[in-house]
Amino acid sequence: MAKKKTNTKKTPKKKLKLPSFNLSSQQKLVFGSFLIIFGVVLCIAFVSFFFTGEIDQSTLSNFSSREVKTQNWLRKSGAWLSDFFIQRGFGVASFIFAGLVFLSGIYVLMNLPKSRLRKHWFWGTLIVIWLSVFFGFFSQTNDILGGTVGFEINSLLQDYLGKVGTSLLLLFGLITYLAIRFGVTFESISKLFKSAKKDIKHELSDLKEDTYVAVDNALSDEAEAIKTAFEIQLEENKKKQSNPAKENISIEVDTPSEENNDEESGIEIKVEQIAEELSETDNLANKLVEDFGQFDPTLELGKYQFPPLELLKKYDTESITINQEELEENKNRIVETLSNYKIGIASIKATIGPTVTLYEIVPDAGIRISKIKNLEDDIALSLSALGIRIIAPIPGKGTIGIEVPNKNATIVSMHSAISSKKFQGSKMQLPIALGKTISNETFVVDLAKMPHLLMAGATGQGKSVGLNAVLTSLLYKKHPAEVKFILVDPKKVELTLYNKIERHYLAKLPDSEEAIITDNTKVINTLNSLCIEMDNRYELLKNAMCRNISEYNAKFKARKLNPNEGHQFLPYIVLVVDEFADLIMTAGKEVETPIARLAQLARAIGIHLIIATQRPSVNVITGIIKANFPARIAFRVTSKIDSRTILDGSGADQLIGRGDMLFTQGNDMIRIQCAFVDTPEVEKITDYIGAQKAYPDAYLLPEYVGEESGTSLDIDIEDRDSLFKEAAIVIVTAQQGSASLLQRKLKLGYNRAGRLIDQLEAAGIVGPFEGSKARQVLIPDLTALDAHLENE
Numbered sequence: 156m157a158k159k160k161t162n163t164k165k166t167p168k169k170k171l172k173l174p175s176f177n178l179s180s181q182q183k184l185v186f187g188s189f190l191i192i193f194g195v196v197l198c199i200a201f202v203s204f205f206f207t208g209e210i211d212q213s214t215l216s217n218f219s220s221r222e223v224k225t226q227n228w229l230r231k232s233g234a235w236l237s238d239f240f241i242q243r244g245f246g247v248a249s250f251i252f253a254g255l256v257f258l259s260g261i262y263v264l265m266n267l268p269k270s271r272l273r274k275h276w277f278w279g280t281l282i283v284i285w286l287s288v289f290f291g292f293f294s295q296t297n298d299i300l301g302g303t304v305g306f307e308i309n310s311l312l313q314d315y316l317g318k319v320g321t322s323l324l325l326l327f328g329l330i331t332y333l334a335i336r337f338g339v340t341f342e343s344i345s346k347l348f349k350s351a352k353k354d355i356k357h358e359l360s361d362l363k364e365d366t367y368v369a370v371d372n373a374l375s376d377e378a379e380a381i382k383t384a385f386e387i388q389l390e391e392n393k394k395k396q397s398n399p400a401k402e403n404i405s406i407e408v409d410t411p412s413e414e415n416n417d418e419e420s421g422i423e424i425k426v427e428q429i430a431e432e433l434s435e436t437d438n439l440a441n442k443l444v445e446d447f448g449q450f451d452p453t454l455e456l457g458k459y460q461f462p463p464l465e466l467l468k469k470y471d472t473e474s475i476t477i478n479q480e481e482l483e484e485n486k487n488r489i490v491e492t493l494s495n496y497k498i499g500i501a502s503i504k505a506t507i508g509p510t511v512t513l514y515e516i517v518p519d520a521g522i523r524i525s526k527i528k529n530l531e532d533d534i535a536l537s538l539s540a541l542g543i544r545i546i547a548p549i550p551g552k553g554t555i556g557i558e559v560p561n562k563n564a565t566i567v568s569m570h571s572a573i574s575s576k577k578f579q580g581s582k583m584q585l586p587i588a589l590g591k592t593i594s595n596e597t598f599v600v601d602l603a604k605m606p607h608l609l610m611a612g613a614t615g616q617g618k619s620v621g622l623n624a625v626l627t628s629l630l631y632k633k634h635p636a637e638v639k640f641i642l643v644d645p646k647k648v649e650l651t652l653y654n655k656i657e658r659h660y661l662a663k664l665p666d667s668e669e670a671i672i673t674d675n676t677k678v679i680n681t682l683n684s685l686c687i688e689m690d691n692r693y694e695l696l697k698n699a700m701c702r703n704i705s706e707y708n709a710k711f712k713a714r715k716l717n718p719n720e721g722h723q724f725l726p727y728i729v730l731v732v733d734e735f736a737d738l739i740m741t742a743g744k745e746v747e748t749p750i751a752r753l754a755q756l757a758r759a760i761g762i763h764l765i766i767a768t769q770r771p772s773v774n775v776i777t778g779i780i781k782a783n784f785p786a787r788i789a790f791r792v793t794s795k796i797d798s799r800t801i802l803d804g805s806g807a808d809q810l811i812g813r814g815d816m817l818f819t820q821g822n823d824m825i826r827i828q829c830a831f832v833d834t835p836e837v838e839k840i841t842d843y844i845g846a847q848k849a850y851p852d853a854y855l856l857p858e859y860v861g862e863e864s865g866t867s868l869d870i871d872i873e874d875r876d877s878l879f880k881e882a883a884i885v886i887v888t889a890q891q892g893s894a895s896l897l898q899r900k901l902k903l904g905y906n907r908a909g910r911l912i913d914q915l916e917a918a919g920i921v922g923p924f925e926g927s928k929a930r931q932v933l934i935p936d937l938t939a940l941d942a943h944l945e946n947e
């Protein structure tokens with residue numbers, strides 16, 4: 156699966172290998188004519204069997220003896236073949252087999268589509284069996300009409316169903332066949348009868364007028380009418396089957412006949428279904444899908460087994476026990492505290508979650524909500540518990556919520572989250588079981604919809620466990636072909652376990668040894684490489700005329716995109732950065748710019764970012780980053796300011812730690828107890844996956860060649876190259892900011908052209924380096940250039 160890509164755009168991809176049974180032209184000629192001749196041989200032997208079969212019967216037991224003579228036109232082989240097919244097989248229906256063999260020869264010889272031949276064999280065999288049973292129904296002995304098969308099946312059926320039952324079953328078989336094979340419908344049959352009835356009436360009236368007309372004649376005419384009507388219907392159906400594209404809306408109008416009576420006088424309008432017109436590529440794709448089925452990206456690791464649920468631990472303390480005393484105590488204290496501040500309560504309701512209990516309060520009429528909100532700290536103090544959070548009002552309800560931590564918190568195991576119906580049955584693209592809400596429901600979100608996630612929390616509050624929960628969820632739901640991770644772990648300890656699944660699930664730069672990135676300079680290269688991957692993917696999507704990765708992959712699976720044109724199945728890529736603060740402190744803009752670019756653009760092409768940080772201060776989570784990460788998770792933080800930085804509001808400072816978190820996707824804040832997955836569990840899962848057959852290498856990202864070092868952008872005007880002006884003119888005229896253009900036009904070496912581009916960037920004439928693409932030219936024309944240079 157891992158494919159090497161370079162930033163020099165599409166390298167021709169390997170042709171998709173599809174299992175096929177290919178014969179050379181010579182082989183086709185030999186094999187095809189063999190089948191045709193064999194078909195003829197069978198036919199001759201069968202015909203001859205009707206004349207010579209009885210005489211030859213006795214000779215069959217002496218087959219090897221040369222003295223015994225057989226009468227069949229094809230002698231011993233003919234006698235044996237026809238005995239095998241007709242006597243011991245399917246009776247006269249065996250002629251159909253001869254026909255099918257003959258037809259197969261023609262198909263091979265003329266290279267006609269195999270799928271149609273398969274259909275002929277399928278239906279042909281069914282007719283053979285039906286005919287054999289049908290003929291067997293009328294014969295008392297094992298005779299040549301129905302053959303042994305027909306006779307035996309009949310006697311079996313008649314034992315269980317009797318003669319009537321068997322004949323009804325045969326009729327049912329015939330109806331089913333006609334309906335499926337020729338699309339005969341009830342309407343077509345009733346129409347047939349109607350026209351027959353009409354004809355009979357016609358005949359009868361004729362008869363009245365002209366008594367000399369023979370009754371026989373009338374009946375034969377009627378039969379003729381039935382036959383033609385039936386043939387017309389069959390013909391129509393055949394046309395429909397063979398050429399659905401030509402079907403259009405048609406209005407069928409029955410012209411009223413002269414002797415119309417009430418029943419038939421109405422004009423019947425039948426609107427036929429419009430079949431979508433297929434384009435040429437659709438036809439090819441449909442044929443490919445018909446022959447080989449949909450493209451299956453998981454085929455290369457077809458035997459891959461998802462980790463079983465048993466690898467995850469269950470806890471005794473998982474079920475929530477209601478402590479009535481605690482509830483009563485908290486309720487009394489809430490009522491008491493609020494009454495101290497003259498806030499009356501109309502009603503109170505408790506919802507017990509895994510770590511906190513939510514008390515929903517309906518205050519007396521006329522009490523202002525802001526008053527309660529202002530008393531938050533006082534209420535917390537008198538309830539003497541850490542982590543009181545007041546939600547006033549609860550969005551969507553007219554109540555006020557007070558969340559009080561439980562004395563004995565229960566653990567939400569990863570086992571319970573993963574095994575939940577919500578997660579197992581989810582149809583999301585990248586489902587993540589984060590944990591349980593306060594009302595004890597498993598909380599599952601789609602990473603693809605987020606589309607990027609920012610995670611923050613003070614040290615020891617459950618961030619690493621949270622990241623593991625995200626990764627574990629994806630490992631339990633996505634095949635290695637469908638998702639790839641890029642793991643950045645400057646702490647060098649948290650994500651090391653995932654090394655074992657490098658060749659299944661990880662992506663890396665082509666020249667790097669370790670897939671998990673611990674070094675800051677490598678992060679910069681990886682991020683830039685990811686930007687190139689993004690550009691490449693956008694190019695593929697544009698060529699395929701798709702708006703997003705799921706449309707693109709669906710089209711690829713339906714074989715509508717040609718792998719020879721660079722198309723391939725695109726796995727989702729999830730970039731996980733543990734400890735973002737460290738990165739941004741050491742690399743600053745170099746990291747921020749590609750992250751922001753990816754965050755802005757990568758959602759449609761299946762690249763999703765998850766960044767986690769201990770220090771949620773504004774110089775780490777900058778405005779740009781924040782603007783592009785609408786989905787955020789906050790574990791407990793130490794100050795209100797930190798909480799505001801992550802969530803744009805307080806609350807995270809009042810959490811109780813150990814996986815207690817707030818999740819927001821831009822609007823509401825949801826309190827969740829994060830599912831707990833321990834290091835030994837992750838180890839078991841990665842061991843389980845790591846022990847299975849893997850791809851030859853990790854998924855390779857495009858190569859990224861870092862910018863030439865030593866380019867400083869603050870180049871003095873005096874230090875400019877003597878060709879600076881000419882270079883600027885060339886670039887502005889061509890509206891293309893590339894060094895190679897300067898090399899060609901001004902006949903320069905690579906280094907000088909590169910220096911000129913840097914100087915042009917410093918002068919604000921071209922934009923910054925953009926990976927594989929040419930730089931943007933910021934000056935629209937030469938007049939603007941003159942004005943720009945004069946103003947310097």
Ligand SMILES: Nc1ncnc2c1ncn2[C@@H]1O[C@H](COP(=O)(O)OP(=O)(O)OP(=O)(O)O)[C@@H](O)[C@H]1O
Nearest residue numbers: 613614615616617618619620769813814829830831
């Ligand atoms: N969801 C959870 N349920 C129960 N306990 C948890 C949960 N998450 C974390 N803990 C407890 O908190 C401890 C610290 O968690 P974790 O290692 O994830 O913290 P962290 O925020 O990543 O810390 P650091 O930033 O120092 O790595 C865990 O060892 C565990 O005992």
